Amino acid sequence: MIVVYADHDLGILDPLSLQAVTAAKALDADVQVLVVGADGRSTADELGAHGATVVHLAVHDALTDYTPLAAARAAQQLVTELSPQAVISAGTPRGNEVLAHLGALLDAPMSADTVSITLSASGDHEVVRNRWGGNLLETAIVHAPVLLATIAPHTVTAVESPESVTMREFTPALDPIDTAVRVIDRTGGGGGGIGLADARVIVSGGRGVGSAEGFESLDQLAELLGGAVGCSRVVTSAGWRPHSEQVGQTGTKVAPDLYIACGISGATQHIAGCRSAKTIIAINTDKDAPIMGFAHYAVIGDLHSVMPALVEATRAAKG
């Protein structure tokens, strides 16, 4: 039996949690899901449709919003009660956080960003996991009776596998310390424009753009194509663009239909964020830049002459 910790926000299930359920189903037919917080009740049908046999809903007066340590405490209680072979979660910020807490509570190892799992009755489980944002794969042995692992996003496709799911409500035993760190407020949100993560077209600039002003033609092209502007870390470090636009291993991971890389060399840490783009176009003065090994199309030349002309031509083509 496998326990999956489901990541939800105010009752909205993170779709990556369904991928985690599918990954767990591949290991064992009996997949029981932990959902923390009364507002998570609404996730049961979707979890059942993907193969959960039991949804354990942890309800407690102190659980008003996401509370990482309390979630791990609830998972620890299920581990004691059910003796699962593994506890699995999506490799989301919350999934990684709750499983790391659980690892600390159980004094057990935890494998993050895992792409494959082979369970072993002896407790020497084999995993393959990402390193360097997926630029390298590591095969590792996890020495532990219960495997704790988070699943790398999008390495599994969630499939439906309907079960008649039972809902079981329980009240985890929590100390005040377990709920000391929790979401106490939410700010921001809204914000105009198209978000990087959802944009179909991204016009992205690197060191070659040269200055904040140099982004003018990138902004114009993004607007014409109904897309968003992205950038490399060199650009955010120079303060030319805000960090929310950074693409890469420590920025946002994107998967647009079109990614235009202007004056970006194609360092592995940048590619980690844009390799899922359907089409990549590079505009670069250096025909041997590493980006040429990832791009589908390239223009060799100075972006400062290519981009303004491209803006004009695109405007004309749109009529």
Added chain:
Amino acid sequence: MNIAVCVKRVPLSGGRWVLNADSTDIDTESSFLGFTLSPHEECAAEAAVQLVEANGGSSTVISLGVAESAEQIRDLLAVGIDRGVVVETDGTEWDPQATAAALTEQVRAGVPDAGAFDLVLLGTEAADTADYQVGIRMAHALGWPVVTNVKGLTISDGVARCERAVGSHREVYEVALPAVITVKDGINIPRYPSVPGRIKARKKPIDTVAGEHPAPRLEKVRLELPEVEERSATVLGTGADAVPALVDVFRQIGVI
């Protein structure tokens, strides 16, 4: 306020990684451009420097790794960190549990003549292994609260207000110090070392202690390069002459 910052020396690659003959590690001889730190950790160090500038106190960088980790510490001393500690290993990789235990021991030791640490800052995940857990394990060992993925941080009256970016909004957390906080790239823009900063850094202390390596429980067996589609870009042309061909591509893929 005494702040500890934990950072890890990692190899930097340009275009591609190359593995050693038995695929147990990166071949740093043939594929690397030097060594560096994760941007998350550079931001953690910058946050420590800013907090000490604003509130007084001291900052210490702790790194578990080979003796040469002192190079990365020296770079951070040059941007305003006060002292460094290397927990020296023989170059074999330590798993997150062993790493957290050794770093915790250094945090417990405090700052010579200045007392206990009030705050430990780390990256949310390491650049190479991305285990997402060393900070959380340290917090459990210390009995301190921990907030992770932090992209906005202010401290007043011994309480840290932390913001975490989630989609288009931000979640707010508050914790009383002492605490562990793991930060993300973008929380600030790390400053570059100045020449006077580099000169001052030469006189700042870096202590070395020996690490005792326990048996790994997350045990690396081998590395491999994922299969990637080998591509070589179709060159549409040179300079602005290539613009008509670019517009054709826009049409073909349906973005105009």
